[in-house]
Amino acid sequence: MSDYDVIIVGAGMSGLAAGIRLAMFDRRVCIVEQHDQFGGLNSFYTRNGRLFDVGLHALTNYVPDGVRAAPLPKLLRQLRIPRDEWNLAPQRFSEIHFPDRRLRFGNEIGLLTEEIAREFPAQIDGFLRLVQAIHEYDDTRLNPPKQSTRVILADYLTDPVLTDMILCAVMYYGNPQPRDIDWTAFVILFKSIFLEGLCRPRGGVRTIIRSLVKRFRECRGVFRMGCAVQSFAVSDRRVQGVVLENGAVLTADVVLSSAGYPETMQLCHETSAQIEGRLSFFESIFVLNVQPSEHGHKAAIVFFNDNDRFTYDKPDDLIDPSSGVICCPNNFDETETIEGMIRLTSLADYDRWANLPPAKYASARQDCCQRALSRVIQAGLLPDIQPHVVFVDSFTPKTIRDFTRHINGAVYGSPDKHRDGKTPLENLFVIGTDQGYLGIVGSLLSGITIANLHVLSADL
Amino acid sequence: MTDEQVKKAVLDIIAIVSPDADLSNIDPAVRLRDQLELDSMDFLDIVMELRKRFKVEVPKEDYMQLASLDSCVAYLKPKFETAGVRL
Numbered sequence: 001m002s003d004y005d006v007i008i009v010g011a012g013m014s015g016l017a018a019g020i021r022l023a024m025f026d027r028r029v030c031i032v033e034q035h036d037q038f039g040g041l042n043s044f045y046t047r048n049g050r051l052f053d054v055g056l057h058a059l060t061n062y063v064p065d066g067v068r069a070a071p072l073p074k075l076l077r078q079l080r081i082p083r084d085e086w087n088l089a090p091q092r093f094s095e096i097h098f099p100d101r102r103l104r105f106g107n108e109i110g111l112l113t114e115e116i117a118r119e120f121p122a123q124i125d126g127f128l129r130l131v132q133a134i135h136e137y138d139d140t141r142l143n144p145p146k147q148s149t150r151v152i153l154a155d156y157l158t159d160p161v162l163t164d165m166i167l168c169a170v171m172y173y174g175n176p177q178p179r180d181i182d183w184t185a186f187v188i189l190f191k192s193i194f195l196e197g198l199c200r201p202r203g204g205v206r207t208i209i210r211s212l213v214k215r216f217r218e219c220r221g222v223f224r225m226g227c228a229v230q231s232f233a234v235s236d237r238r239v240q241g242v243v244l245e246n247g248a249v250l251t252a253d254v255v256l257s258s259a260g261y262p263e264t265m266q267l268c269h270e271t272s273a274q275i276e277g278r279l280s281f282f283e284s285i286f287v288l289n290v291q292p293s294e295h296g297h298k299a300a301i302v303f304f305n306d307n308d309r310f311t312y313d314k315p316d317d318l319i320d321p322s323s324g325v326i327c328c329p330n331n332f333d334e335t336e337t338i339e340g341m342i343r344l345t346s347l348a349d350y351d352r353w354a355n356l357p358p359a360k361y362a363s364a365r366q367d368c369c370q371r372a373l374s375r376v377i378q379a380g381l382l383p384d385i386q387p388h389v390v391f392v393d394s395f396t397p398k399t400i401r402d403f404t405r406h407i408n409g410a411v412y413g414s415p416d417k418h419r420d421g422k423t424p425l426e427n428l429f430v431i432g433t434d435q436g437y438l439g440i441v442g443s444l445l446s447g448i449t450i451a452n453l454h455v456l457s458a459d460l
Numbered sequence: 461m462t463d464e465q466v467k468k469a470v471l472d473i474i475a476i477v478s479p480d481a482d483l484s485n486i487d488p489a490v491r492l493r494d495q496l497e498l499d500s501m502d503f504l505d506i507v508m509e510l511r512k513r514f515k516v517e518v519p520k521e522d523y524m525q526l527a528s529l530d531s532c533v534a535y536l537k538p539k540f541e542t543a544g545v546r547l
Contacts, residue, residue, distance in 0.1 A: 068497050069499065077479070
């Protein structure tokens, strides 16, 4: 008999969700995680006695209590977690900011529609048709055709600035592909941001992680933390065992891997023809001794671009500070007393960071942090918070690579997704980033979907 | 084993799978899906729960047998009896 029915590689959101589903129905499940911390790309860490979230501080797919047929309530039902446990605070509003243009949006499509009618009156009919088309598109198919969103959007919107503004928010939220985005991915992200909405768990992402870890343990799931996988032992087109870096071998009937598709193939010593993702990010968190709203910054999230056109591509520099995301966790629920915090994200080039001589790395990091901050202050996207900064932490594409082992530090993984989770090996499936659903809600659904499809239903 | 006991066993499972569902006025002759907004993920859970609690297997091709409470009784009662389930 195998050591486990299922081994899951990675204790991130997708691994935890898959683990809960399987353990709930009495499968013997072990989650193997290289770090001592849960959450993967949506984790938290401590610096100088402060807790920081790794992810965007926000959850998509917010729907009011009582709505049933939507991803968030569905996944809570599937995991049998009461919604109250996540203590979600909905945003009031966020915005998309371009030169001389600003669109606010909230958790009802109404605000965005009004804003577009005001800023782009000639586009409003096209926009409403677009929303209709998105409502009608079936994004749940496991093998949808790849289609260019820019081409499709041209049927609805004729103003390139509006097209870019919508793409800016959607792409920063979860697009692994440069310049354009696959239509199915666009539809899923558009729904999750604009038709549903944004919220933040009070207490940060650890509120969710704690709830998931507790649930997995209640179902008698087993964790092996601080345990990196070195390779998969493969024969007869099956994974026979998971080889850990300490030399131990664990056997299982099924393996679910959240390591990324090309990364998973490397663990099998298989080559993958798949294109590797190359979009990575530079991110700084500024801790302030004031609340950003006291200085006039009230948006939960600002997606911005201060160039003529918005490109979303790997920069020819360490970072590209001309577009990005400003996130303020304080602006979800102002009654929650947390230190003032601003998180600023820019596109970055992994190779340039990886090739920096060690002596220059720290100063480059500091330099880029300052450049990105100065730029958004000069562009009027953020009040001058510099006198109020009490602590800064930045991470680079190299940090992402070292922490997640994602090739090229590609946060959103490869542009080629594997929605059915299948690999060339019959008992190995991918979950998480490269299965194709993104964000916290997407990753959780990914784990649930693949566990249901390839383990629970497969046994029937 | 009475029909009512089988219905109750099914409703107990639905109450766990879909805790916010209102089970007070279910018409046993009408499809559960139409009354409770159950989706395919919820149905999978009902099947998994039947297996976990009563060791009763419902293969995919028989899913439609669980459409309404009445059809659940017709389909599950003999299975429960064969499996020696005591309700």
